[in-house]
Amino acid sequence: MGLSIGIIGLPNVGKSSTFNALTKAQNAQSANYPFCTIEPNRAVVNVPDKRLLALAKIVNPERVLHSVVEFVDIAGLVRGASKGEGLGNQFLANIKECDAILHMVRCFEDGNITHVEGRIDPIGDIEIIELELLLADIQTLNKRIERLQKQAKTDKEAKNSLECAHALLAHLENLLPVRSFGGKDSEAFEVLNKELRFLSNKAVIFGANVEENAINGNAYSKQVFEYAHSHGAEAIVICSKLEEEMVDMDEAERKEFLKSLGCEESGLEQIIRTGFAKLGLISYFTAGVKEVRSWTIHQGDKAPVAAGVIHKDFEKGFIRAETISYDDFIQYGGEAKAKEAGALRVEGRDYVVQDGDVMHFRFNV
Structure with a gap:
């Protein structure tokens, strides 16, 4: 079992730069124009875990294998994505495959980097993306309801699913995300979610992307944290430019650099730790002479x-x-x-x- 995190956001908010930095792959094209990324870039990275190294010192295995996280750099969504704007349908489909979402939000001012909406407004940006995910779920659910109405005439389980689907649709039409739906514990909902993989039900981590001199946050990132906490999500501050600077540093240099900035963790460590906690994931180990290895399971x-x-x-x-x-x-x-x-x-x-x-x-x- 691995963790898959999709990196989303409006165009030009730092998604591809963050992907490059987090994965150290430097293979996601980054440019100052919308839809620079079309096909999603993917990279698998090790989950940082000091415990593995401590175990390896004792066991002295032939190899050490970490748990892994897959990062998926998904092209920038725009207003109208749920209706196909900006190749939105393709991009929304890519999100369905992910376990969690890292929603990058622009929290810096830079006249040299175009903002697709022509202004700096983190909460406005978030609401555009959240609405598009919700509208996409409404479309998906309406199609499923059409099928269930036919099946419910002769199938009791389909009838139960239909009742749940109607209740969920009413919830969504009030512009409330699936994650806040009161009937999520029902078996009927589990069946629907397993098939449709609702976008607005994904665990979300907001990444407030700040400038270099605001690594510990600014007024914009404060807004993002307040929004996240009021919506049952998590938030972190990240500076994609500084993360990219650390790509070629060794471990000792990276630690010293982070310390000089007053930080204890890199962006990668923050995201993985937060993602594991949000999804209720933990690690156990196997330790033998051939390998010491970490395995990911649910709490x-x-x-x-x-x-x-x-x-x-x-x-x-x-x-x-x-x-x-x-x-x-x-x-x-x-x-x-x-x-x-x-x-x-x-x-x-x-x-x-x-x-x-x-x-x-x-x-x-």
């Missing part, structure tokens, strides 16, 4: 589900999970000494995996 997943992330056969044939907490593994210096100290636990099917667990699965083929 609350039980041991067989966690095993299935490695291979579906592990879940099907699950017997038990030999488990050591990360802290115990480090404290005792590895599996053997942790076992001697009684810190290795044998967990069954009902065990809820904890963040940082070091696990070894036993299973039948």
